[in-house]
Amino acid sequence: MTFNMQSHPFDNATYLNQQETGVYFGHTSANYANMIGPFGGVIASTLLRSILEHPDCIGSPVSLTVNYAAPVKDKDFKIIAKPTRTNRSTQHWYVELLQNEQTVISSTAVTALKRNTWSSTELAMPEAPPFKEVPKLPMIDVPPWVQNYDIRIIKGAPRAFTNDSVTDSVTLQWIEDMPKRKLDYLSLTSICDAFFPRIYVRREPFVPIGTVSLTIYFHIDASTLGKERAQPVLGHTRAINFNEGFYDQTGEIWSSNGVLLATTTQLVYYKA
């Protein structure tokens, strides 16, 4: 199977035009639209792309936090990315996405040069049947962004898609870009946010929700990630607590061959 990186809808969706150092212009993508506005995962990837394409960037991302301050409108936006501190092997970033000169998204990130040292993964990869043996998510009544992923839910589908009665919000799913695309930090970022909202797993009504803050720790170094092929990854997530309008969503993303790629947590607003 062959595919052209540059023509993949994901690369177009996150495309930025750098006007001057650290100042970019972009546009939301109809392919990755959500129910209202763009899919937050692709917006997070776009912010990360502004860092990785910055001429002063050193190393690869280890930490990213994105704060969704206001709804992103379907139109042009400006991104300003600034290194706030550059050390010998780590670099700290502050990034803002603006529309009408107002802050819509704020973000901090850390990039770093990793080096070989003692390493240990404590968590075991969850057991899961092979990707091909899990039925594909039916693409009925889903927003456009979902149609760019092949999602196969092993456990914890939204209540609207299943008759299973559940008592927790745990989801285990295979996911890959559709059409296929080689995994990189940008697609991994988006995949960290590509779980259905936890409250839809616990409760049937489609209440309004929105991510308030998203954090991703990248556990894979650039050279190992560079060896990954275009293949599905396994995502595991759950909410620990739903409390008075806000819940968390905590998860891990594993490569098919059992490497922990990223851990992620987000805080989500809900109206129930």
Next chain:
Amino acid sequence: MTFNMQSHPFDNATYLNQQETGVYFGHTSANYANMIGPFGGVIASTLLRSILEHPDCIGSPVSLTVNYAAPVKDKDFKIIAKPTRTNRSTQHWYVELLQNEQTVISSTAVTALKRNTWSSTELAMPEAPPFKEVPKLPMIDVPPWVQNYDIRIIKGAPRAFTNDSVTDSVTLQWIEDMPKRKLDYLSLTSICDAFFPRIYVRREPFVPIGTVSLTIYFHIDASTLGKERAQPVLGHTRAINFNEGFYDQTGEIWSSNGVLLATTTQLVYYKA
């Protein structure tokens, strides 16, 4: 037991002098010194305090991310706190701590007005013997900040303190301010960072480590927190992955009576 909030060493350590709106001056505290420089938990609390004392602040904190960009020196510092976006019920913040006009810490936070709605805690509080039945941590060879806490480790003490052989980095501990102090968002923030580094639980050598980025989600609303008394809280934490110089530390803080107060995650640099 009585105590004076204003004279508690923690309140002195996080004290800020607001010179103009959102511009503060503070000083590191010898009481909360770490091996080198100040304890990062108290620095995180001080940044949060700059938000909570800002005249434009609405609501109480729901999310806080603190990026430790460079070592904080033991001396004066300046904090600049800005609301980046104010909505009807949520507010987004960007805060920087500067020394010599350079960014040393950057931080984002979300404050919000919570409201009563459907709520559910999925995780059970870990089982633990009562605080009084667990031996107190011996205060030998510990940095000054540890001496401001009564820490009682049920499981997962640093290898230097114990002969237990362990295969994971899980720690379960009771902790409270010493002298006692009523719990608030500031002390809760600091307690989220008051676990010993995970790598010292897994491995004996005291290798250099430093938190790179810390995220806290506050699950307790202000009025419920206001009813908390000065009493120990239960902290549970673990690392999922140690990889080429960076590991995560993920945890939960519970009140004595089983309320989930906060979830937290941090990325830590280590040299092994």
